[in-house]
Amino acid sequence: MEIDPFIFRLSIFILSIFVGYYVVWSVTPSLHTPLMSVTNAISSVIIVGAIIAALSGSSENIFENSTIFGFLAIILAAVNIFGGFLVTQRMLQMYKKKKK
């Protein structure tokens, strides 16, 4: 019997939860705010779905029902990607060690 590909994805998902669990516990508490902003930025990788949706229209009719939602999602995710990574960078730049 063949294994449904869904099971493979489920395995990746569950293993990633474990990876996430151990990686996040090792994050130093002083960086919890950058952690939130960077997780926010990376979860915007949902933009891949938005791109597929936006490009699914025909060349005569770029904006139809389903592609419009794709384009809207691209804008939202792009705000997050640029905003999330840049604000994280800005914060991390401020963390400095004592000058000796």
Add this chain to the structure above:
Amino acid sequence: MSANLSAIFYLISGILFILALRGLSSPETSRQGNYFGIAGMIISIIVTFLSVGNFGPGFIYVLVFLLLGGSVGAFIAFRIPMTAMPELVAGFHSLVGLAAVFVAISAFLNPEAFSLGMVGNIKLASLIEMSLGAAIGAITFSGSIIAFLKLRGIMSGAPITFKGQHLINLLLGLAIILLIYYLCISQSSNIFWSLVLISFIVGVLLIIPIGGADMPVVISMLNSYSGWAAAGIGFTLENTALIITGALVGSSGAILSYIMCKGMNRSFFNVILGGWGATDQATSGQAKEQKPVKSGNADDAAFLMKNASSVIIVPGYGMAVAQAQHALREMVDSLKKNGVKVSYAIHPVAGRMPGHMNVLLAEANVPYDEVFELEEINNDFANCDVAYVIGANDVTNPVAKSDPQSPIYGMPVLDVEKSKSVLFVKRSLSPGYAGIDNDLFYRDNTLMLFSDAKKMTEEIVKSL
């Protein structure tokens, strides 16, 4: 690009995202980590373009919209003041949630594009995955909007509760499950739209009963939800990068919620069901006898600290509100010139989001190796001459250790009262968020400094 090759690239992006989080284990590696994250994102986007392979006019529009959103995001990222980070993060969460809803909607309207079947005949598993993604995304969106409004002060931070609230939430939760069930049977678009609508309502109802100071839990929780929504969409699109990221973000938010709840000694459900401040205010208001309080001015404070050998600063949300972090750094600089050893003590739930105080202090150029967490520094109060409490209240209340009747009993607190003297900057004697009188105000070794946090700190700088 073949499906197998793009799947491998998506896996690489997923690994880069893991490394991005891994980098945050120390400030030195964190900047590099952020670059890993950016690289992962760029790979994902390029691979998606190549695997769709449609470089017609639609592609130009995609780039335009990408840059449009990107420039808005970049503009916000550069302009936002650090004190507004909590509401920025809440706002960003709402965008992830809404993006998930939109992707789910377009997958529902045009399943062929994602090879999920045909309209009216979508694969069962895909239908469940996309409706879960849409529902969690919608809850994340409307919940984050409420959190944003509360943090921004547009909406009152007070909990909004009404009779039968929990029952309504329960019924709506059941309705979501039923709708998903019927959606799978009928594939009707009306049911899909009702599902999205009800989820929006649930998001609002879920966050309105939660008070302002519980926001660290709420933000972490919404962070977690946005991850699960992304994972749901990842399953629909059969995209590994999205599944890995969703799992990472989901567990990250869940861990942060746990840390925040532990910092308040409350269970997650206790926070979510809301209304802490609302239920306890009545009891604390009555028992207000006049107790003697010692109060002083900036000169007294300056004198005490100048002659101390070690000072511990305890910042709280009030410091953020008053924007006192820069003045505070100046004060510490002049103390250090006088040979005083200064460190900072941060309670896990100080501020409105995890790590809020650390970012503000970093902004004011406080080196991070002078800033300590509760467990690291709590024993040092006994050997310290002056504790300078600025904008914190409940997290220093010794009642949490001594009075089992108190609502905050058992909450880990900073042992401020053990230092030789305590300087407590506060505008008045009013109780803190939890509505509990702070025993510390009436101790012999406490000197109250009644003023705005920033003004008082600036005055102390002058007298130093």
